[in-house]
Amino acid sequence: MQKILLAEDDQELNQSLCYALKREGYSVASAFSVKEARRLYQSEHPHLILLDVNLPDGEGYEFCRWVKEKADIPVLFLTARDLEEDALRGYELGAEDYVTKPFSMKILLRKLEVILRHMKSESRLTFDDGYLRIDLDQAKVQAGGNEISLTPTEHRLLKELVQNRGQLLTYSILLDRMWDAGAQFMDKHALAVNINRLRGKLEDPDHKYISNVYGMGYQWIGF
């Protein structure tokens, strides 16, 4: 299910958007301030952000920049003013689109659909936290400036982990997705070895990315 982070301080608008989005089948995390939005971003890892430019504790633009630095999550601006300038500034920051209030809910929903349709099919997700730089599409990875080459399995594993960053991937799920079904709990060991190899290539003492949850599975942390 697609998760949307909604940041809008107008109580009423926030609520009605929430309702409409949920009705459409999205999972919604709603924030009323930049601070809250930041927190929710990190815990929820939304697929798309719906962002009011004017929030009580800061401009939406700043939050947008912050997000875009970390990962290429689509951002759609909600703006009260229909100024060309505003829209252009949004685009400069990498926003995908904008709607001016008041807007038609139907149109907004279509815009979301279009963007998410693209995103879903977009595997060129690039991540960068200053040390590690991952381009899933190109299968290119840089750690601390050095180009790193991954084997096919390592790449598949990395993709699986990063695409589900922040959430625990149980052994059964991971094995299932890595080796087409049937594997199940058979060779948890093979998985461990590949995790090990991946860690060897990506991590260093100061930069850990793959964490193990005892008895459960693995999880990507960071970004």
Added chain:
Amino acid sequence: MQKILLAEDDQELNQSLCYALKREGYSVASAFSVKEARRLYQSEHPHLILLDVNLPDGEGYEFCRWVKEKADIPVLFLTARDLEEDALRGYELGAEDYVTKPFSMKILLRKLEVILRHMKSESRLTFDDGYLRIDLDQAKVQAGGNEISLTPTEHRLLKELVQNRGQLLTYSILLDRMWDAGAQFMDKHALAVNINRLRGKLEDPDHKYISNVYGMGYQWIGF
């Protein structure tokens, strides 16, 4: 360079759009009717279509549907009327966005940028001609119903060919992209071998996809 197909019957608007787009670095094919647009589409294979809904010889919607059936080329509608209904109809047909006349050229250019940014980075291109089915993102290929497994190099090669389908890829370009630079004309032979292996997996007497241009390079035909 990104090619844009512009279909707009208003002489003046067509011309100024042409100018602005070219100035931005796009290559533009301009049409004044649906008929012309259709012809240009087939000869030029544009990356994006800028489409007026009202053309003298037919509705833009129809042309949009026709295009979308063949391939997933992004379409951006130009509409005189700012009616919710119009926009929704466009979206239903798979349009990426729309602008209502009169519009800000700057905004239009940003919208184009956003869409093309997505497209460029979109590797989940699936092709299917009944015999061969390719999902570049998933690295899955089926030929005549049978799942085919490709090695990493084969996959890279296929991707390169298919993403530039219809156009000749010279040896130097292909070698350059397959083996990071420097290779140049050195091992044209290695390329030939990999082409051969790919052909062995994908083709059969009745289904040929990779054609050679004597002394020049290779080219993907089909789709």
Added chain:
DNA sequence: GTCAAAAATCACAGATTTGTGATAAAGTAA
């Protein structure tokens, strides 16, 4: 702390991949 289960690490070998060399086939120009 002790202990057992889980995870990490390392070396190894079978399997796969991939460029090279040799040879055959096909294309081009005279």
Added chain:
DNA sequence: TTACTTTATCACAAATCTGTGATTTTTGAC
């Protein structure tokens, strides 16, 4: 046609990849 160049094909070996086994380290419950 003939001579010559380019491309295709096949077999082989070096390099790489990848799961298994053996061993050590870590974890969590008692």
